[in-house]
Amino acid sequence: MSGTPRDVALLVGRVLLGVVLFAHGFQKVFIYGFAGATDAFTKMGVPVPPASVAYASAVELVGGGLLILGAFTTIVSALVVLDMLGAAFTTGHYAAILVQSRGFELEGAILVGALLLLVTGAGRYSIDHLLLSRRRAAASA
Template sequence: MNNPLIRDIGLLIARVGLGLVFLVHGLQKLVTWGQAGTTAGFEGMGVPAPSVSAFVATWIEVLGGAALILGLLVPIFGVLLFLQMLAAFFLVHVGNGVYVTDGGYELVTALGLGALLLAVVGAGSFSIDRFLAPKVSFVRAA
């Protein structure tokens, strides 16, 4: 679809949806489980440096989720969220098959690729990034 308004509405919906999922997962780590509980969970899953990994994962999800919702620094947070999901894929989920009910990788794959897609295409017009990004014009050489 080549309609800019439809594209921007689609990007807004995707950003808010993905951002909410990341945000609530990060808040779950922060508020429900706390640093100690999240660290213990990461340790039980065999994640390296579980205390540091738990802290970093929590804040990438909280800040990244909020950033996607607002459309703020989406290329940066999209890449960070993608890399976090890539780590989760290889460190925790890949050996469990596809289905999330079996501890599989379907959710981290969808979230990671969605975040990567937003990082590549940008936040769209209904975002803070629209006002932060410099206007660049490319002139075609004759």
């Protein structure tokens, strides 16, 4: 797939993934707070809970916002992949697929979405594309 359908699909996927990540980061920072999120990570057995909470919160809140805008998409996507791998390996005592049964569906879906953006980039409807277009125009002038 190329052209407009591809770029629209990337826009929709990127924005939805960004919204989900932003919501989870917002929850950690503004609802649970650093102490509450650190306590939850400790109970889940996440190593170095304060550092893990700081990383996850920043990647999810700031990274989610950047994905919505389509800015620094490949960098953010790589950080999200690491975030989800960390979640999978540290909290993953998976008994099922569905989240309510301690499943991996959320981490898996976010991981796959981030991998796709890492490989494809943000698409035409993004700040990344706008900046790259300007850079190319300046270089050819």
